[in-house]
Amino acid sequence: MNRSNNNSIIAPENLVYEKSKLLKDNVMHYCPGCSHGTVHRMIAEVIEEMGMEDKAMGVSPVGCAVFIYKYINIDFAEAAHGRAPALATAMKRLRPDKLVFTYQGDGDLAAIGTAETIHACNRGENITIIFINNGIYGMTGGQMAPTTLEGMKTSTCPYGRNVALNGYPLKITNLLAELEGTCYVTRQSVHTAAAVKKTKRAIRKAFENSMEGKGTSIVEIVSTCNSGWKMSPVQANQWMVENMIPFYPLGDLKDK
């Protein structure tokens, strides 16, 4: 390889990585350090690698990721808050040959959409649910989520989550793993290169399950919201490792 030639490093034979063709060039509105962008990239890469560009239909949530369709170039429906699994249920049943997935945050999935989530999983809908758990409402400015840790400060629990007042952080993924309709329930993160790789493998497995008609797959991704947490990106990753992951341990909860 001629190192003096700058062009040669982007010659096809020298490329080790490139941006997924399904990622659009729109500037992401996510804060620097946010996990959403990384997870979007994983989804785009998996769909492209599976050759499902012309079969994938996503459902976007209400929350920061509502605009996911501005970044991933596949068909999308935008659901009301919490209702994504209901949309996905009908989309998959009416177009069973398609890859249907939802992308939901903790407020969307584990608070306002609890019923839709549990029942879609219990029916074993052949869909994938990508669940971003950062323990906070990002879009509305950092309010308490069902997954907010005990003692964690948010704008609606400014003195820290008090379980006597607010109840306990909800491990909804554990609950979903108990349901007969789910086939694959896993908890991952994207804070290190190794974690990103594992998450990508999990998304691929979930999508394959959906196409094979095995039931509902859930990929929870323990994530950072450094703006909501009022930390730098580096501090947020550190805080997640020290606080979020011990409460929401990573790994497969179910794989059948």
Add this chain to the structure above:
Amino acid sequence: MKGIHLMKGNEAIAHAAIRCGCDGYFGYPITPQSEILETLMEEKPWESTGMVCLQAESEVAAINMVFGGASCGKKVMTSSSSPGVSLKQEGVSYLCGADLPCLIVNIMRGGPGLGTIQPSQSDYFQSTKGGGHGDYHLIVLAPNSVQEMADFVGLGFDLSFKYRIPALILSDGVIGQMMEKLRLPAFKPRATEEEIARDCPWALSGRTGMRPQNIISSLELDPAIMEKRNLERHERYRKVEATEVRYDTFMCDDAEFLIVAFGCAARICQKSVELLREQGIKAGLLRPITLWPFPKKAIEGYCRQVRSILTVELNSGQMVEDVRLAVDGKVPVGHYGRMGGIVPTPEEIVEALKKNS
């Protein structure tokens, strides 16, 4: 007789849905309309036409399943009764915001709250003025017979897809529960994928043939674009108002007193008109079939002919407001209504008209 069936209004809706090429029904049990879901489950159309039928976990989920199906360009529907329709209003607003076609059926019962399982027409405001948030309208069809229950399923889908506005069949416990003879519509196959791609280029299907991305959304943060989207929708509303008004008249040609009533109230008022005529009182009945668009011009037209107008409704006076707007003070407009599940007799309407005139 060949081709004549005897069934309930609710059952007629279910059979008509299967026959008109409906792709999916998503519902939740509630009296007095559960026969729609029950009939579909008994008929098993997924084995014949491929129609998907699903009992959802809630009314909220059902209307959002409709949103998902409609996003795919499929002919999908839900049905409920008043309290359940209140739960659906969030989804209805989103369907309107995303300009999705679908069919919703409300077999009204008395309210507010749990109210009663007996018939009522007290959801007129909710249906015609918008029950959810935002500036929107539904195309509202008000059947007054089991035959029309069946006929309006296909009509509702056709209008809804033509204008990308959800259609609502607004009926009540009387029409839903009563049995009458009817002719069911002829079988029409479900739309093929090619037909959906041709007629609904906006629909989600995966980017088939790597066509550009389709997005079904009701969100827009740029106010200039958002206003434009609203204006475009209201342009379609004006087209619907100009071309899709439907109503029926009974003995109106020489009428001096006009009754305006819809749905089951109109059925009763037809008898009242006959009784009034027997007594030498020249009464006539105008029955709005579309509650939105409302037959304003037709009603206004009778102001030159009649001495007074009486609306008869199973509520405290809702449609009467639209009649008064149409009449604009030209003739007196009265209202006679019963509530709480009481269905008025033809005779009491006769007395009400005499008092009103």
